[in-house]
Amino acid sequence: MKVICPQCKKEHNVDESKIPAGATVAQCRACGHRFPLFEPAATQDAPKPKTRRIGVTLSKGGVGKTTTSVNLAAGLALAGFKVLLVDTDTQGQAAYLLGMKPKAGLTELVTGELPPAETIVQARENLWLLAGGRSLAGIKRIIDRKDFGGELTLCEALTPIEKDFDFVIVDTSPGWDPLTVNVLFYVYELITPVSLEVMTLQGLVEFLKSLSSIQKYRADVTLNYILPTFLDKRIKNPDAILDRLKDLYGEYVCTPIRYNVRLSESPAYGKTIFEYAPGSHGSQDYRELVRKIAGRPDLFA
Secondary structure, three states: OEEEOOOOOOEEEOOHHHOOOOOOEEEOOOOOOEEEOOOHHHOOOOOOOOOEEEEEOOOOOOOOHHHHHHHHHHHHHHOOOOEEEEEOOOOOHHHHHOOOOOOOOHHHHHHOOOOHHHHOEEEEOOEEEEOOOOOHHHHHHHHHHOOOOHHHHHHHHHOOOHHHOOEEEEEOOOOOOHHHHHHHOOOOEEEEEEEOOHHHHHHHHHHHHHHHHHHOOOOOOEEEEEEEEOEOOOOOHHHHHHHHHHHHHHHHEOOOOEOOHHHHHHHHHOOOHHHHOOOOHHHHHHHHHHHHHHOOOOOOO
């Protein structure tokens, strides 16, 4: 039988003889969404899927989170999806990578100082940005001062505006702070970039332990994609670490992002990898990630 995920529209061929007796719920392998197995929502006539909320996170820095967030968002926009990129890092690097200097952003949206129309800026066709920056430190203080529901602060601000977008991509800061916890109480899907280094593998293990503690209170958030980054074939260790990742996490491991100097150069020009070096390995690899996330192998063909 054919089952279609109502969220990402991925089609799955299911052997009915292998469905456990009494099973009523399926989980999409592409986006992790759970849905009724035999309900109309799992058919071709399913209603338009809700906005997909995706967080790009790992507590360790230097693994390519912002590079991935920006280029994934830009790639989805190039593919025709309406995308909102949300920067929750006090460094505010997402705007820098896009060559922008917004006067307002996420802080003003959360505090209510400005309406959404004045905080969300259009960065490219189909791509909008809610910028981060140093002012986000004020949001952390607001969260800390709340006696109840502080972990839902970001969700309360973003939910009313997300209906205008197909994807909301949320970039996070290194470490484990109140804003990162807020992201985990908002998104449903997680992408974890993992640079192919031994210390980063340890960081992934620690992150999974922290994520597990969040899932006790919010089971809806799941790690759907592990993205190996900085794959350099000139070095021996990355291949061994990549094999280890595949052994441990199997189908969750995405096609690696190869080391590419163009990815390092493009931020200085305020351009995405698709604009700066469209024929580079970096551009090819991020296109592959977009195909996987969207569940559309035909994109960019």
